[in-house]
Ligand SMILES: Nc1ncnc2c1ncn2[C@@H]1O[C@H](COP(=O)(O)OP(=O)(O)OP(=O)(O)O)[C@@H](O)[C@H]1O
């Protein structure tokens with residue numbers, strides 16, 4: 001399924017819809033693929049808002065690998081610069097069992113849970129993004 005958004009605001013709305021969807025479906029891993037500046041963090045803010053997390057609290061720092069929001073049992077994981085995630089370094093599967101995980105730069109992960117929602121974001125032009133979703 002492909003969805004286009006034409007502004008940051010629309011991407012946040014799409015994220016919120018995705019957040020409600022995954023809650024209803026019992027999906028707890030959302031893997032985001034896409035180059036720098038495509039909108040992974042903007043989409044994450046929208047997803048997090050469905051969990052009652054304020055968007056200002058979602059950081060876009062790539063220095064932090066895992067941000068935990070205990071009030072919502074929500075994990076924002078950013079694997080930027082990590083080539084192949086080694087199980088001994090961070091045990092992602094442990095997080096997958098603990099709560100809802102949104103992962104930026106998910107291409108580093110070899111294996112995802114079966115029901116993970118995979119979203120690939122491409123930049124069309126300055127303000128247009130296309131989101132391709134697959135379960
Ligand atoms: N339709 C759109 N959806 C989302 N963001 C958009 C859109 N149009 C323009 N933008 C801009 O694109 C940028 C997306 O930044 P964002 O930090 O979300 O990217 P990212 O994929 O997380 O990058 P990084 O890989 O560096 O973490 C923002 O500056 C945002 O304002």
Ligand SMILES: [Mg+2]
Nearest residue numbers: 040041060104
């Ligand atoms: Mg980001």
